[in-house]
Amino acid sequence: MTDAYSRCGEPVSIKQYGDGPLLVRHADVVVADDGQEHEVTRPVVALCTCQRSQRLPWCDSTHKSVRRE
Amino acid sequence: MKPPEPRGPVSAAVRAGLTSAAGDEFLSVELPGDLDHILRDADLQLALWMLYEQSYRSFEGAHDHEWNPSAVALRRRLEQPFEEQLRAATAAVVDDALAIAGDVVPQIEHALAHAPGPDLARFLHREASREQVLDFLAQRSVYHRLRGAALGHLCAFESTSSVPCRRIAAGIERVGLPEATAAYFHEHVEADAAHEHIVLRDICGNFVESEPAQRAEVLFGVAACLYLDGLAAQDLLASWAGTLGGELAS
Numbered sequence: 001m002t003d004a005y006s007r008c009g010e011p012v013s014i015k016q017y018g019d020g021p022l023l024v025r026h027a028d029v030v031v032a033d034d035g036q037e038h039e040v041t042r043p044v045v046a047l048c049t050c051q052r053s054q055r056l057p058w059c060d061s062t063h064k065s066v067r068r069e
Numbered sequence: 070m071k072p073p074e075p076r077g078p079v080s081a082a083v084r085a086g087l088t089s090a091a092g093d094e095f096l097s098v099e100l101p102g103d104l105d106h107i108l109r110d111a112d113l114q115l116a117l118w119m120l121y122e123q124s125y126r127s128f129e130g131a132h133d134h135e136w137n138p139s140a141v142a143l144r145r146r147l148e149q150p151f152e153e154q155l156r157a158a159t160a161a162v163v164d165d166a167l168a169i170a171g172d173v174v175p176q177i178e179h180a181l182a183h184a185p186g187p188d189l190a191r192f193l194h195r196e197a198s199r200e201q202v203l204d205f206l207a208q209r210s211v212y213h214r215l216r217g218a219a220l221g222h223l224c225a226f227e228s229t230s231s232v233p234c235r236r237i238a239a240g241i242e243r244v245g246l247p248e249a250t251a252a253y254f255h256e257h258v259e260a261d262a263a264h265e266h267i268v269l270r271d272i273c274g275n276f277v278e279s280e281p282a283q284r285a286e287v288l289f290g291v292a293a294c295l296y297l298d299g300l301a302a303q304d305l306l307a308s309w310a311g312t313l314g315g316e317l318a319s
Binding site for chain 2: 017018020021023042044045046054055058059060061062064065
């Protein structure tokens with residue numbers, strides 16, 4: 001399971017949107033399954049839940065192209 | 070920002086009006102008798118955009134004519150046929166979406182899945198020449214005004230960004246343009262993968278829940294964005310193929 005935490009104290013929120021990605025708010029770091037830490041540079045980031053992204057752990061909306069074709 | 074180069078008599082008159090103290094030029098503007106092609110008329114669209122822009126950042130050397138009655142009257146004469154034609158062109162898409170049961174989210178998703186026009190991003194990704202990529206970069210523009218429709222427009226804009234941006238960035242890299250040019254599109258792949266869900270569910274979904282009467286307006290904004298993007302994509306691809314014009318195929 002991917003993990004996300006904040007260094008500045010503001011609580012991290014994680015929300016699933018339909019069958020799309022997980023949206024993570026207020027995180028500073030996202031820890032992927034392999035233990036690698038990914039720095040967060042945006043207030044909200046979308047995490048891939050289908051493993052088809054070419055930019056893991058981030059969602060790049062590949063799921064939309066795959067579903068449609 | 071400098072006022073843009075006019076694209077015809079109407080945008081030339083608007084530019085002259087904006088940069089004069091009295092603004093008498095707004096009164097004497099003569100519009101074509103037939104405004105049936107205002108969606109594609111660069112002269113009229115540029116004139117309308119300049120009239121709107123003075124309410125945002127305005128132009129170097131422009132005087133304040135935001136509430137000049139003749140400027141406002143001219144704006145109405147342009148935006149009314151523009152809006153009417155946009156509503157007529159998108160009415161079928163809005164009706165189809167409204168026929169789907171449930172809240173506005175699946176209705177918007179239906180409209181997004183049936184976007185008209187060719188896939189410009191796919192062409193930029195695989196085929197476009199360096200000149201065509203540069204041409205595309207010079208062409209981008211966005212329309213704004215009506216409240217519910219503006220939210221729908223934003224939703225379609227964000228929801229059709231992530232996947233095309235990935236293709237466009239790849240196309241920019243393929244033709245060997247500087248990294249900074251592709252960086253803009255790369256940024257939007259990841260950022261808009263999040264934004265599209267926020268706009269669709271948090272903004273449009275909640276907005277229609279609290280203001281049910283705005284549902285069709287939101288869908289109009291979605292359909293208008295897709296229609297104009299489709300029209301722009303078709304015309305840009307046609308200009309590269311040397312066959313400009315024609316109705317937008319769905």
